[in-house]
Amino acid sequence: MLMRTPAALRGATSGNQPWTPADRQHLADLYMKDPRPGVQEMAVKLGRAPRAIQTEASRLGLNSPGAQPRKCMPCQRMFFSAWIGNRICARCEPMIVGCA
Numbered sequence: 001m002l003m004r005t006p007a008a009l010r011g012a013t014s015g016n017q018p019w020t021p022a023d024r025q026h027l028a029d030l031y032m033k034d035p036r037p038g039v040q041e042m043a044v045k046l047g048r049a050p051r052a053i054q055t056e057a058s059r060l061g062l063n064s065p066g067a068q069p070r071k072c073m074p075c076q077r078m079f080f081s082a083w084i085g086n087r088i089c090a091r092c093e094p095m096i097v098g099c100a
C-alpha cells in the first residue's frame with residue numbers, strides 16, 4: 001500500500017512545494033532578464049504552476065516598481081532587491097537578524 005507514503009502525499013500537493021532559496025534565486029534571475037520571460041515560461045522552467053510563480057513573485061516583491069538587482073552589503077553578491085533600502089540578500093539576512 002503506497003497511499004500513505006510521503007511520496008504519495010507530495011504527489012497530491014505538487015502545486016504547493018515549499019520554495020527553497022535556490023528556487024527563489026532562480027525566479028529572481030528570470031525576473032531580472034530583459035526581456036522578462038512570460039509567467040508560463042517561468043512556470044515551465046521552475047516546474048511549478050503559473051499561479052505559484054505569480055504568488056511567490058509578489059511575495060518577494062519582484063513585481064514592485066522599485067525592484068531591481070542590487071549588491072548585498074555584507075557579501076557583495078548581486079541579489080534581487082525589492083526596494084532601494086533592501087541591501088541584504090536572503091542568505092545574509094538570518095545572520096544580521098540573529099545579531100540584532
Ligand SMILES: [Zn+2]
Pocket residue numbers: 072073074075076077088089090091092093
Ligand atoms: Zn549577502
